[in-house]
Amino acid sequence: KAALSTAPSAATTTMASEKASCGSVRGELCDLFRTALSVSYPDVAADPVVAPCGNAKNGDYQCNNAMALFGKLKGAPNAPKAPRDVANAILGALPANDLVSETSLAGPGFINIRLNKDFLSKRLSNMLVNGLAGWAPAGYIGKKVVIDFSSPNVAKEMHVGHLRSTIIGDTLCRIFEYSGADVLRLNHVGDWGTQFGMLIEHMADTRKARVAAGGEDKDADEDVSDLQELYRAAKKRFDDEEEFKTRAREAVTRLQSGDPVSLAAWQRICAASRREFEAIYSRLGVTLQERGESFYNPMLKGVVDELKDAGVATIDDGATCVFVEGQSVPLIVQKSDGGFGYASTDMAALKHRLNEEKADWIVYVTDVGQSQHFELVFAAAKKAGWLVEGSGPKVSHVGFGLVLGEDGKRFRTRSGDLVRLVELLDEAKSRCAATLRERRVEAGEEVNEAEVEEAACAMGYGAVKYADLKNHRTTNYKFSFDDMLNLKGNTAVYLLYAHARIAGIVRKAEKDVYAAAATTPISLDHPKELELALHLCKLPEALEDAIAELAPNRVTDYLYDLSEKFNSFYVDCKVLGSEQEASRLLLCEATAVVMRKCFEMLGIKPLYRI
Numbered sequence: 313k314a315a316l317s318t319a320p321s322a323a324t325t326t327m328a329s330e331k332a333s334c335g336s337v338r339g340e341l342c343d344l345f346r347t348a349l350s351v352s353y354p355d356v357a358a359d360p361v362v363a364p365c366g367n368a369k370n371g372d373y374q375c376n377n378a379m380a381l382f383g384k385l386k387g388a389p390n391a392p393k394a395p396r397d398v399a400n401a402i403l404g405a406l407p408a409n410d411l412v413s414e415t416s417l418a419g420p421g422f423i424n425i426r427l428n429k430d431f432l433s434k435r436l437s438n439m440l441v442n443g444l445a446g447w448a449p450a451g452y453i454g455k456k457v458v459i460d461f462s463s464p465n466v467a468k469e470m471h472v473g474h475l476r477s478t479i480i481g482d483t484l485c486r487i488f489e490y491s492g493a494d495v496l497r498l499n500h501v502g503d504w505g506t507q508f509g510m511l512i513e514h515m516a517d518t519r520k521a522r523v524a525a526g527g528e529d530k531d532a533d534e535d536v537s538d539l540q541e542l543y544r545a546a547k548k549r550f551d552d553e554e555e556f557k558t559r560a561r562e563a564v565t566r567l568q569s570g571d572p573v574s575l576a577a578w579q580r581i582c583a584a585s586r587r588e589f590e591a592i593y594s595r596l597g598v599t600l601q602e603r604g605e606s607f608y609n610p611m612l613k614g615v616v617d618e619l620k621d622a623g624v625a626t627i628d629d630g631a632t633c634v635f636v637e638g639q640s641v642p643l644i645v646q647k648s649d650g651g652f653g654y655a656s657t658d659m660a661a662l663k664h665r666l667n668e669e670k671a672d673w674i675v676y677v678t679d680v681g682q683s684q685h686f687e688l689v690f691a692a693a694k695k696a697g698w699l700v701e702g703s704g705p706k707v708s709h710v711g712f713g714l715v716l717g718e719d720g721k722r723f724r725t726r727s728g729d730l731v732r733l734v735e736l737l738d739e740a741k742s743r744c745a746a747t748l749r750e751r752r753v754e755a756g757e758e759v760n761e762a763e764v765e766e767a768a769c770a771m772g773y774g775a776v777k778y779a780d781l782k783n784h785r786t787t788n789y790k791f792s793f794d795d796m797l798n799l800k801g802n803t804a805v806y807l808l809y810a811h812a813r814i815a816g817i818v819r820k821a822e823k824d825v826y827a828a829a830a831t832t833p834i835s836l837d838h839p840k841e842l843e844l845a846l847h848l849c850k851l852p853e854a855l856e857d858a859i860a861e862l863a864p865n866r867v868t869d870y871l872y873d874l875s876e877k878f879n880s881f882y883v884d885c886k887v888l889g890s891e892q893e894a895s896r897l898l899l900c901e902a903t904a905v906v907m908r909k910c911f912e913m914l915g916i917k918p919l920y921r922i
């Protein structure tokens with residue numbers, strides 16, 4: 313049977329003694345156990361492993377160091393006889409604190425930890441009084457984090473793959489920003505390359521034809537009004553007409569050598585593309601700084617020369633390549649015809665982000681299909697000495713899976729094209745607007761179109777984002793409006809309703825909960841109250857995990873669990889009109905506040921009334 317002991321408790325703690333930034337409870341427990349470890353075993357290096365208990369019956373958290381330490385100490389003079397002795401020694405050295413109320417030993421030497429109710433209650437009151445600023449994951453203040461995401465290609469439609477990059481990238485940015493990092497949101501737009509030759513030539517031909525038919529000899533908006541069509545038409549001629557192909561190639565050369573007429577045509581195409589991208593970003597509430605591939609043009613030759621001079625890149629079959637161990641193919645930084653490509657640009661971009669932007673962490677968000685490309689780029693940068701394994705700036709590729717249609721195949725329209733993003737957003741929104749109007753009519757309320765429009769955007773775009781983020785990013789998922797707009801289950805719509813319902817409870821009480829939070833203690837006597845409070849205090853941990861794994865679904869999982877914990881509390885604990893109303897209203901409001909923080913991290917606008 314587990315031995316129970318009461319942990320030493322710090323004298324008295326007041327709300328004011330709470331630190332401004334505390335990070336996670338788990339982090340604070342780690343600090344406590346780190347101290348205990350260094351006191352009881354000063355000569356053994358060990359980082360405490362503290363994690364939530366698998367079974368809530370045993371405790372809230374668990375420290376699992378004793379067994380590993382026992383192994384390390386074997387054979388030493390005065391070595392402990394059993395892992396349990398190690399665990400007891402650690403417990404004996406645990407500093408006085410106000411978090412831990414009880415500890416117990418289980419199994420070979422697990423230390424189960426029960427948190428102090430008072431500590432949780434004060435932490436929640438403090439959060440209501442002072443806001444959530446202190447709940448951000450610790451360790452990122454002032455760190456420069458570059459996130460390369462969205463990054464669509466000019467003259468091609470932004471498709472559902474770019475949607476994933478945009479949504480996942482934006483959420484990562486938001487979590488890092490909340491954590492105090494200095495985030496640079498970069499849009500590495502594909503705005504350079506040989507495809508521009510055929511586009512420019514085709515545009516020039518269209519204009520000639522227009523003049524021949526009696527039209528004016530000047531640029532027309534219609535030339536770039538349908539960029540996909542422009543791309544399709546130009547590509548067809550490029551593939552079919554030898555003469556056009558030659559001209560397109562010459563146009564590329566002219567563009568690369570800075571010919572003003574070609575440059576102007578290129579700029580018109582980019583500007584038209586940018587307008588389309590911006591329209592989508594503004595609907596999704598995503599901000600990005602455009603720094604396309606063309607930005608790095610002036611640096612390409614220098615970077616490749618540097619790699620050659622350092623012996624990092626070698627000529628193979630006429631191409632300049634960086635060979636790296638364990639990879640079947642090299643990174644080609646200059647093609648045999650002397651041209652620079654996608655990889656050359658990524659090497660230049662990486663160097664720029666390290667040297668000019670002084671990035672501490674560079675994160676790339678693309679589909680998993682580009683994993684090898686990034687492995688090669690990172691390995692080449694290590695070979696060149698720009699990056700050092702285990703120290704200095706970090707780089708990460710955040711790969712994601714495919715979006716599938718209802719048929720389980722790659723998401724395409726009937727005509728076989730990749731689905732257009734705008735149409736998806738339109739449909740999600742109009743479906744939500746229809747439901748909202750219906751509800752108003754059913755309830756005998758007047759339909760306020762402006763309000764419906766706003767709520768439909770929040771719900772529709774929120775549903776699309778949430779359906780994407782809730783999957784682990786590497787899994788392929790099925791895009792289904794019916795599923796993502798479901799009122800029940802793990803959907804944004806359900807969670808938005810849940811939030812609105814809680815906001816409604818608090819509104820109905822007509823009390824100033826924020827004033828009350830400073831004076832009314834939050835009682836956690838009912839097990840459901842305690843369970844909810846404990847989960848609320850785990851928000852920083854969910855965000856820490858999301859950053860550590862670059863996995864936004866850590867936040868959606870947390871949020872969904874929270875709504876379930878709230879429901880279970882609300883079933884068992886009467887709020888309005890109960891004796892505990894004042895305290896329970898504070899729990900309701902704390903839940904709403906934490907839900908809103910999660911929505912904010914996910915880029916979803918909360919609704920207060922649905």
Ligand code: ARG
Pocket residue numbers: 460462463464465500501502658661676677678
């Ligand atoms: N434009 C590329 C694509 O659509 C993604 C670029 C990702 N970023 C990078 N630095 N390579 O596939």
